[in-house]
Amino acid sequence: MKYLLKDIATIQTGLYPSPNWLGNDVAFLQARHFDENGVLTAALLPELPLNDQTEKHLLQEGDLLFAAKGSKNFVALYRKEFGPCVASSTFLVIKLANKEVEPAYLAWFMNFPTTQKLLKGNAIGTSLPSIPKNVLQELEIDVPTPSTQHTIVKIHTLQQKATAIQMQIIELRATQIHHLLLKASQK
Structure with missing residues (x-):
């Protein structure tokens, strides 16, 4: 509607x-x-x-x-x-x-x-x-129907959480690489 x-x-x-x-x-x-x-x-x-x-x-x-x-x-x-x-x-x-x-x-x-x-x-x-x-x-x-609205909101919320987790992984990976490079430069 x-x-x-x-x-x-x-x-x-x-x-x-x-x-x-x-x-x-x-x-x-x-x-x-x-x-x-x-x-x-x-x-x-x-x-x-x-x-x-x-x-x-x-x-x-x-x-x-x-x-x-x-x-x-x-x-x-x-x-x-x-x-x-x-x-x-x-x-x-x-x-x-x-x-x-x-x-x-x-x-x-x-x-x-x-x-x-x-x-x-x-x-x-x-x-x-x-x-x-x-x-x-x-x-x-x-x-749409209330159940479809609820499903859309639920999927969107899960997508936002997945995106946040992906960003955390990227940041952690960058930190890990930074530390490995720093460690390698000190040898």
Whole structure:
């Protein structure tokens, strides 16, 4: 089945905090906290207060963060293990309203190269390209059955793990060769 994103989710902008806000209750998610695939790579430290503004923008399990500004337009899935967080204005926050769509599936679909190419083709601006909210709202989403969504997410997760293991093997092999060469040079 096909849906427009606006028909299955609400989309809101991230928060642009006031410079005079002081507090350390809520983490402020920024693009620099993620790799180009939307995987959290940095430790999150609370840097904003919990006030009326931040409370309205607190992320919920399953919310998607779309990096709308810049050249890396990944989608990241918010998980409650991140702790209390708000998204920066770099992100558009996608809150699914249709329970038939698995958030991890939608993240996979939006990070898929074909979808990324389509979105980047609709970016505006040159020095800091940006994908407007209305473009995202009109994105057509292919939604298979829940079991197919689950299978796609499972396979994708296994592929990511396999890639991580391959990278570890490459790094370990490089270290091993480095040590062998160093040892050989000291003879």
